[in-house]
Amino acid sequence: MADNFELQVSEPIPCEVDYHLSEQQLADYFDLQFQLIQEGKRPPATMELAMLGYALDFLGFAENAANTKIDFQEESLGVFEAILDAIYRMYADEAPSGEDFDDMVKKATGYFGVLILKNIGGNWIQSNIGMGMNIKGSNAFLYNRIARRLTNGREDEVISFYEALKNL
Numbered sequence: 001m002a003d004n005f006e007l008q009v010s011e012p013i014p015c016e017v018d019y020h021l022s023e024q025q026l027a028d029y030f031d032l033q034f035q036l037i038q039e040g041k042r043p044p045a046t047m048e049l050a051m052l053g054y055a056l057d058f059l060g061f062a063e064n065a066a067n068t069k070i071d072f073q074e075e076s077l078g079v080f081e082a083i084l085d086a087i088y089r090m091y092a093d094e095a096p097s098g099e100d101f102d103d104m105v106k107k108a109t110g111y112f113g114v115l116i117l118k119n120i121g122g123n124w125i126q127s128n129i130g131m132g133m134n135i136k137g138s139n140a141f142l143y144n145r146i147a148r149r150l151t152n153g154r155e156d157e158v159i160s161f162y163e164a165l166k167n168l
Helices: 023-038 047-064 074-093 098-119 142-152 159-166
Strands: 123-125 132-135 138-140
Touching: 023 047, 047 098, 047 123, 074 098, 074 142, 074 159, 098 132, 098 142, 098 159, 132 142, 138 159
Parallel strands: none
Antiparallel strands: 123 132, 132 138
């Protein structure tokens, strides 16, 4: 007998971050918030702040490991897809540990989410199947899409997914 699965999704979490800021301004904002947390002057990190940190980590990964400069503009989607394809091929050759895979998915999800927030808008959501976004009333599960992209390859590319979100 199959168990019944119930999807549990949080209410959209209003954004505290101004995603119209430049990449450097977003990094400065993140650094300041992290410093305030360490000094006990701010509550612990929110999911939004954590996802911004992952996004910034992905920018660093792209620059250091892939020797590629990307930003949070739509024009970077093709480069993002190429990076995901390179990661997929690398993982096909040598499977990462579950922890390493999860870390990469979080970084790529953070990046993809910030790109969406900057260009389309929306709010983060949490669910029992991973991080996602609420865009114009529809829920999109970014973590799952990125995990599928890194597992299945090009059949789960992200550009058409982004375009579908943009056209909601």
